Structures are given as C-alpha cells and as structure tokens.
Amino acid sequence: MTSRGQMLNPRRLQRAPDMNLFTDIRELVIATLAAMQEAGDLPREGVGFANVTVEAPRDPAHGDMATNAAMVLAKPAKMKPRDIAETLVAKLVEDDRIAAAEVAGPGFVNLRLAPGVFQTLVGQILEAGTVYGRSELGKGKTANVEFVSANPTGPLHVGHCRGAVFGDALAGLLDFVGYDVTREYWVNDGGAQVDVLARSAYERYREANGQEPRIEAGLYPGDYLIPVGQALKDRFGDSLMDKPEAEWLVPIRDIVSDLMMDGIRADLALLGVKMDVFTSEKSYYDSGKIEKTLEELKGKELLYTGTLPPPKGKAPDEDWEPREQLLFRSTDYGDDVDRPVQKSDGGWTYFAPDLAYHYDKVKRGYDLIIDVFGADHGGYVKRMKAIVAALGGDAVEFDIKLTQLVKLFKNGEPFKMSKRAGTFITLHDVIEQVGADVTRFVMLTRRNDAHLDFDFDKVTEQSRENPVFYVQYASARVASVLRKAGEAGVDTQDSVLAGADLSKLDHEAELALIGKLAEWPRLVEIAARTHEPHRIAFYLYELAGDFHGLWNLGNDVHSLRFVQEGDMATSQAKLALARAVSVVISSGLAILGVEPAQEM
RNA sequence: GCUCGCGUAGCUCAGCUGGAUAGAGUGUCGCCCUCCGAAGGCGAAGGUCACAGGUUCGAAUCCUGUCGCGAGCGCCA
Numbered sequence: 001m002t003s004r005g006q007m008l009n010p011r012r013l014q015r016a017p018d019m020n021l022f023t024d025i026r027e028l029v030i031a032t033l034a035a036m037q038e039a040g041d042l043p044r045e046g047v048g049f050a051n052v053t054v055e056a057p058r059d060p061a062h063g064d065m066a067t068n069a070a071m072v073l074a075k076p077a078k079m080k081p082r083d084i085a086e087t088l089v090a091k092l093v094e095d096d097r098i099a100a101a102e103v104a105g106p107g108f109v110n111l112r113l114a115p116g117v118f119q120t121l122v123g124q125i126l127e128a129g130t131v132y133g134r135s136e137l138g139k140g141k142t143a144n145v146e147f148v149s150a151n152p153t154g155p156l157h158v159g160h161c162r163g164a165v166f167g168d169a170l171a172g173l174l175d176f177v178g179y180d181v182t183r184e185y186w187v188n189d190g191g192a193q194v195d196v197l198a199r200s201a202y203e204r205y206r207e208a209n210g211q212e213p214r215i216e217a218g219l220y221p222g223d224y225l226i227p228v229g230q231a232l233k234d235r236f237g238d239s240l241m242d243k244p245e246a247e248w249l250v251p252i253r254d255i256v257s258d259l260m261m262d263g264i265r266a267d268l269a270l271l272g273v274k275m276d277v278f279t280s281e282k283s284y285y286d287s288g289k290i291e292k293t294l295e296e297l298k299g300k301e302l303l304y305t306g307t308l309p310p311p312k313g314k315a316p317d318e319d320w321e322p323r324e325q326l327l328f329r330s331t332d333y334g335d336d337v338d339r340p341v342q343k344s345d346g347g348w349t350y351f352a353p354d355l356a357y358h359y360d361k362v363k364r365g366y367d368l369i370i371d372v373f374g375a376d377h378g379g380y381v382k383r384m385k386a387i388v389a390a391l392g393g394d395a396v397e398f399d400i401k402l403t404q405l406v407k408l409f410k411n412g413e414p415f416k417m418s419k420r421a422g423t424f425i426t427l428h429d430v431i432e433q434v435g436a437d438v439t440r441f442v443m444l445t446r447r448n449d450a451h452l453d454f455d456f457d458k459v460t461e462q463s464r465e466n467p468v469f470y471v472q473y474a475s476a477r478v479a480s481v482l483r484k485a486g487e488a489g490v491d492t493q494d495s496v497l498a499g500a501d502l503s504k505l506d507h508e509a510e511l512a513l514i515g516k517l518a519e520w521p522r523l524v525e526i527a528a529r530t531h532e533p534h535r536i537a538f539y540l541y542e543l544a545g546d547f548h549g550l551w552n553l554g555n556d557v558h559s560l561r562f563v564q565e566g567d568m569a570t571s572q573a574k575l576a577l578a579r580a581v582s583v584v585i586s587s588g589l590a591i592l593g594v595e596p597a598q599e600m
Numbered sequence: 601g602c603u604c605g606c607g608u609a610g611c612u613c614a615g616c617u618g619g620a621u622a623g624a625g626u627g628u629c630g631c632c633c634u635c636c637g638a639a640g641g642c643g644a645a646g647g648u649c650a651c652a653g654g655u656u657c658g659a660a661u662c663c664u665g666u667c668g669c670g671a672g673c674g675c676c677a
Binding site: 053055056057058059062066068071072074075081104105106107108110151188191192193196308309323325336337339340342343344345347349350375376377378379380381382402404405445446447449450451453462463464465467469473476477480481484485519522523526529530534535538541542545549551552553554555556558561562563564565599600 | 602603604605606612613614615616617618619620621622623624625626633635636637638639640641642656657658670671672673674675676677
C-alpha cells in the first residue's frame with residue numbers, strides 16, 4: 001500500500017468485502033427506520049423491513065438510488081406513505097453520504113449520494129482488484145454443476161458447445177460468489193448406445209482390413225470412426241475379422257468409448273472447459289452400485305411393484321398392455337407418473353442409473369446441485385426433481401437449466417446440418433473458425449432458454465453490433481490509454497491510481513459511469529441467485545457502452561479526456577476510473593471464461 | 601390429450617425474481633467526423649409487453665383461463 005492510501009477514508013476497511021453500495025445504503029435506510037420506531041415516528045407492531053429495497057432508478061432524474069420503504073410500510077404501519085417518507089427524508093439527509101433526498105411519485109424516496117461516495121468507490125475497486133463484487137452468497141457452501149454429459153459416441157457438436165459454455169460460466173459465477181464448485185460430467189458409457197458405437201467401429205475396423213463396411217441404418221455413419229477402425233486394426237490386426245459379435249463387442253466397446261472420451265476431453269480443453277470429475281455410468285453397473293441404491297430405496301419405501309396406467313391421449317394403444325414393474329414413487333414428489341426402474345427382461349431402465357447417480361450426488365452433501373440439459377431433455381426435469389426431492393429433502397437446493405438450440409448461420413444464410421450425412425458442425429470446427437473467447441461470449445448473449453443464432457461472420461465482425469468486440473474494445477482502449485500515459489511519464493500502477501485525488505471526478509458523466517460500476521456486486525448476486533450467467537455478459541456490454549460514451553464525450557469536452565496534458569493529478573484520477581472499468585470487465589470476463597484484450 | 605418453455609419496437613433481444621414515463625442493438629429519418637483508438641457520434645420517430653380476468657398502493661414480471669409457436673410424453677437412448 002502506498003502512503004497515499006492513507007488519505008482515503010479508513011472506514012472502508014470495516015466495510016463488507018463485497019463493497020456493495022446498495023446494501024450499504026439499504027442498511028442506512030433500515031437503521032433510520034429503526035430509529036424512527038425508537039422515536040415513536042413509526043409503530044413497531046407488525047412492521048418488518050424485509051421488503052424494503054434500495055435500487056437504482058431507471059430515470060437518472062430520480063437520483064442515484066431510490067427506496068420503496070414508505071410504500072411497503074404504509075399498510076402495516078397504518079400510515080400514509082408520504083408521511084413516512086417525509087420523516088425518513090428528514091432523517092436520511094443527516095447522514096453525510098446522502099447529498100439530497102426527496103419524496104416522489106406514490107411514495108418513493110429518491111436519494112442523491114454525495115459525490116465522495118462514488119469517488120471513494122473507484123479507489124476501493126482498484127485496491128480490491130478482481131475481488132470487487134464477490135459476495136458471500138455461497139461462502140462455506142458447496143455446489144455441483146453437471147453439464148455437457150454428451151454420450152461418448154462421437155465428437156461434440158455446437159449444441160453441446162452451448163451447454164458446455166453455459167455450465168462452465170455458471171460454475172465460474174458460483175465460484176465467484178464463494179461456492180466451492182465441482183464441475184462434473186456424467187458419462188453415458190453403460191447403455192445400448194455404446195454397443196451401437198462398438199458395432200459401428202467394428203465396421204470401420206473391417207474397412208481398415210480391406211472389407212466393405214456395412215453401415216446399416218441405426219449405426220453411426222460418421223467419418224470420425226474411420227481412424228478409430230485403423231487404430232483397432234493396429235491393435236488387433238485381423239484377429240477379430242469374421243468373429244462372432246460376442247467375442248469382440250465388449251473389448252471394442254471399452255476401447256472405443258475411451259477413445260471418444262479422449263476426443264471429448266480434448267475438445268473441452270480447446271474451449272477452455274476443465275471438468276473436475278467424470279463419473280461413469282458403466283462403473284455403476286459394474287460395481288453393483290445400482291442394486292445397492294435400490295436396496296436402500298426399498299428400505300425407504302420409495303420403490304414398489306405395480307402397473308402403470310396406459311398413456312393418455314396418444315393414438316389408440318396398439319401394443320400397449322399392462323405389466324407389473326418395479327416402480328419409483330416419483331408422483332409423491334411432483335412427477336406425472338411413477339417411473340419404472342427395471343425392464344421386464346430383468347435389466348435396468350435408463351432411469352435406474354439416473355436415480356442412483358443423483359442419489360449419489362445428494363449423499364455427497366452438496367448444498368446446491370445443478371443439472372444442465374439440452375432442451376430436448378426437458379421431459380426429464382420433473383423426474384429428476386422428484387429424485388432429489390425424495391432423497392435430499394430440504395437439505396439440498398436443486399435446479400435444472402435447459403439450453404435451447406443453436407441455429408448456425410453463415411453470412412445471414414442458415415447453415416444446414418445433417419448428422420445422417422455426417423455434415424454436422426463440430427465444436428472443434430467452431431473454435432477453429434472463430435476462437436474460444438468469441439464462441440464463449442456469444443453463447444452467453446442470450447438467455448439459456450432462448451434460441452440462439454450463431455452467425456460465423458457476424459461474431460467476428462468489429463462493430464458495436466457485436467457485443468464481444470464491443471466489450472473487448474473497451475478493455476483494449478483502457479490498456480491503450482494507460483500505455484500512452486505511462487509513456488508520458490504518469491505512474492499508472494493500480495496502487496498509485498487508487499491514491500489519486502479522486503474528488504476530481506466530479507463531472508456528471510463520470511459519476512454516472514461510477515454508478516454503473518457500483519451496480520456490479522448487486523448484479524453478480526442476482527445472476528448467481530437466478531443461475532443466469534448471461535446477465536454478466538449483458539452487464540459488460542452496457543458497462544462497455546457507458547465507458548465508450550464517456551470516451552466519446554471527450555471528443556467534444558476536452559476536460560473529460562482520460563489524459564490531461566500537464567496535469568498529473570487530474571490524469572491519474574481519470575485513469576483510475578478507466579482502470580476501474582477494466583478491472584470490472586476483466587473480472588466479468590473471467591467469470592465467463594474469456595480473456596480481456598490488451599490491444600486489438 | 602397431458603407436461604414444460606416461449607410470446608416485449610419493423611427485425612434480433614434485455615428487463616433488477618412486483619416499482620415511477622417499458623430499455624439496448626439493428627433498421628428508418630435528420631444532423632455531425634481536423635479531436636486521448638471514428639473499428640464512428642448526437643438526436644427523432646417507432647409499443648394494446650399475445651389476449652382476457654384476478655391479486656394490491658403499483659403487474660411485462662405473481663395467479664387462473666384462452667390463443668399461437670417449440671420441445672417432451674409407458675421396458676428406447
């Protein structure tokens with residue numbers, strides 16, 4: 001810390017680490033309300049403050065912050081909103097952080113903060129660095145985010161890509177607010193689909209041995225299995241040729257699904273996604289974990305043998321007939337029907353490993369469990385929620401996020417994909433063409449449950465229309481102006497800038513930009529609570545826009561430029577603001593897994 | 601038939617888990633570019649928040665119903 005740091009108000013050291021101005025002022029409002037009760041200006045009986053909020057008004061004319069306290073309390077206090085508001089205003093202005101307060105509209109109390117509050121925040125941001133905005137929402141808690149979980153039957157495609165980016169960004173967000181996060185991939189290597197994979201690979205193996213492959217309908221036709229066939233030949237020579245399936249299915253299946261997983265891991269690495277845990281479905285079958293789980297559930301009376309009613313509303317049941325099955329009592333926990341866990345041939349249904357897997361996650365003791373599925377798996381939401389509700393009760397918070405389809409475009413033209421013809425676009429292709437950073441950011445420019453158009457040309461365009469560019473451009477501009485100032489002899493270290501005379505940041509436009517920075521901790525909390533990382537991306541776009549706006553003002557109003565020739569003190573104050581913007585952009589991008597640009 | 605998601609400006613989408621005159625980009629129209637990075641800037645017009653009820657001081661937001669679009673729906677994966 002520099003000696004200049006001592007010039008700052010030491011009170012900040014006692015502040016909460018999240019440095020959230022909104023919660024600070026809310027605490028002030030609530031303390032003031034409590035004092036009003038003390039003084040007899042407000043009844044105590046039945047008057048709680050839980051619904052009192054402090055927010056940034058949409059319209060800047062309404063001040064920096066507004067509270068709804070008077071309106072919320074009017075009814076329980078049996079008072080008129082304006083009466084409460086006026087007393088509140090009179091007391092609030094006594095605090096030196098409040099420059100002005102007034103009653104407005106139906107009973108809002110609009111607050112204008114003393115410029116010093118905002119100016120001080122700039123220094124705090126520089127001192128805190130990317131710690132600024134971390135809240136304690138998840139402190140001491142653990143979270144598990146399961147995502148991607150694509151079948152190991154081929155390379156990842158763009159659909160998986162969105163799930164991968166979303167899940168990883170969500171995990172990053174939870175990490176940022178204090179959760180101890182586990183990123184997990186559920187490997188479906190135990191079902192019939194890996195048998196199909198093995199048969200498909202066997203044909204490519206025959207092909208490598210000079211035979212014509214017999215790729216029947218239902219097998220995977222993709223070219224990606226050709227080198228796999230070659231690898232099998234390298235390993236087995238022709239020893240498996242013309243042998244019955246029973247002899248080669250298991251060894252080939254295990255080798256090939258491992259190979260596919262290697263490819264998937266490599267693709268995820270390209271995208272910058274690193275899983276903490278890969279959990280294998282096959283290992284559940286092999287280790288008897290499913291049987292063990294079901295035994296336990298029988299003890300809890302969650303399983304029973306019975307028959308399901310025929311499905312309603314579907315075409316007249318052709319071959320449907322009632323059968324006795326082992327069923328999971330999921331209707332007690334919000335599901336539509338009880339789910340069968342065992343097939344009539346004695347094998348497990350697909351639901352059985354899901355059940356065992358989620359029970360396992362519950363037992364690992366996470367405070368928060370999130371599944372990220374593609375939208376085509378929306379039908380599983382209720383049954384999964386039923387599992388966790390039945391087995392975890394209130395001890396665990398469980399959420400399922402669905403990611404909608406990605407539609408690919410090239411120059412505005414839809415890009416047709418066909419898995420059958422083998423012309424589907426892989427995640428690898430996308431990253432090769434546009435890069436991981438662009439891919440990640442673009443995937444987060446829509447809510448997870450909305451369709452996303454991904455245009456190969458537009459995402460690399462350099463214009464305001466392209467949010468990736470626009471945000472990166474802002475951080476590059478800051479880096480550029482800092483470089484330039486440094487060359488002119490200004491000391492631009494964060495610790496020095498933090499100690500600058502920040503009271504020089506007194507222009508409305510500068511204070512407004514700081515106001516935007518002040519929203520960061522609050523925004524992070526909302527995004528984390530709602531499990532919606534796209535909010536980070538939108539905020540960064542807005543912040544970049546505000547920054548560019550201030551920059552552009554400097555074209556007309558020279559006193560607003562970040563470098564003031566011959567005025568070291570003012571330059572440092574303004575550079576501190578610019579740097580604070582880039583700090584927040586960096587930490588926002590870090591949550592999303594994107595590197596900020598130093599130059600472009 | 602049932603379940604889930606969606607429906608906001610011409611277009612693509614945000615919208616603080618109930619706040620004030622509903623925002624951004626793009627497109628359209630008008631003006632502007634010697635200037636820290638114009639890779640543009642400023643301004644204007646543009647809305648029955650699908651529709652109808654309800655909850656309350658207050659609803660795009662919560663509840664009910666209707667319509668439209670999408671996805672899913674018993675041993676498959």
